[in-house]
Amino acid sequence: MELPERTVPVERLRLGDHACMEASGTESYWAVFTAYTRTSLARREKVLLVMDPDDLQDDEVIALLDRAGAAATQARADGQLSLKRTPQMYLPNGRFQKERTIEACRAEVERAREEGWAGLRVAADMSWAPKAGVEDERLRDYEASVAPLFADPLFTAICWYDRRRFGRTLLDDMARIHPLHVTAPRTDFVETLREALSRQNTEDPTHITLDLRDLCFMEAHCAWQLLTLAGSLPPGSEVTVRCGELLALVLRQLGADEVRQLVLEVTEEE
Template sequence: MVSRPEDESPRTVPVQRLRPGDHSFVAFTDVEARWQVLTAYTRTGLARREKVLLVLDPSDLSDDDAVARMDGAGNYVEAARASGQLVITRSTSLYLPDGRFDKDRQLAVAAPIIEDVQREGWHGLRAASDMTWALRPGVDLDEVIDFEVSIGPIVTIPGVTGICWYDRRRFSSYWVAAAREVHPVQVMERLDAVSITRTPSGWRIAGSAESSSREEFTEALSAALKQPDTGSPFHFELDMTDLCFMEAHCAWQLISLAAALPESSKVVVHCGPLLDLVLRGLGSDTVSQLELNVAEEP
């Protein structure tokens, strides 16, 4: 389903497309999906020589089990923890050290953490925090939302990236919506999902166009590029710069739909080098109605 216009919503991206300076929000319902997203987020930060701070709820996996979950069959994440590049802590010790939440105290904690990262020579700080601590007795949720607003300018410091995640099963719809509203970036809940958003000149498609999202992707694309009844040419833009993966079937659908348009029509696809390679490999250069505008990967 196509969502509301992009200018009315937070920027929605797959976790792989988060950039330094992004203060992002994600709401989970599926534990497996959550760990897949956190694993991708963590491993991306480690590969970029960023320090990663993972703040888990006390009821979550132990530190050792969390590392094993993110490592799979390797020891890359474990090595990062041993070197100090990855730090795992618990939300209660960070946010509620004396059993209560103090917004000003918490804001004061952030600056020294960033200074330590810079002094240690890392390329940046990548933090992810489970916000379930906000439901503990005595915590004012309004103050938590105020804190989320206040921490935003700190996260936008060059080299800092942040995710605040909320469990939809525990937080009310009202509080999930309130938290989403104060974050300029929303992370997609699953690695295998696709997000389709209207823009003034066309659509923005983010995420992953693969077997699990193929039907949604192709149906939306068919509706968007359906040949006008008048047969007259038209101009349409597809922003796919935040589409991390597109399987051959979905790519072929795009090429075929563009080729069926009147010859003077133009479908401009903004994409990264990988999608450009896929589309050109399937013959997009032979379709005059299709134009690829390639941007460098972030």
């Protein structure tokens, strides 16, 4: 399948975006949802994760997000993070009704507004549809019909489709119906950095600049590796990281200010 022209990493989604994502296993989509949740919470937006009843239990979800530094426990206590199961959202009486579901989304946006959050971000597992016997054509019609919801700049959504449950034709259609297609967080730069440093003379100072201004999420272990690699360089070395405020906050929380070889050049978020 050729990805749509408007393919973006999850950390670049903005309020008003409607995106889809294909997944083939828990590891791939949880990397996306962790980035999505952490970024949204930092921007004072409410997050609603709508999950399959057979997926992780709520406490397991919170623990997984907290392990990545998403502050999920506190966000849930504050009402900023909400977890629902797909029957609550799509099949409250065991039947799918398009108009009712759209109104439920509007109600969630209004609730987030009334609670004082900067917006609402939803991520929803669409596997409920084949389980409930909803025909592909009805699902296409639903996804096309929700477009007016995104005229409200307070709403963002990712619909994720498990390749094990949907056929190739439907997946391709969903990629065309959704304005955006989401890719996983870009963390390959750590391996690239390690390779670049291995070519340096370990006894002489090294100067490297990393332009990460289009990246606002980094998994904790990758951030640690960046700090560790920078700290292992000879005295007088300098690793300049150009980044946004969110990524700078993550790095500083992990001790970036104590790594003499690391310099943060922070650009204000749009």
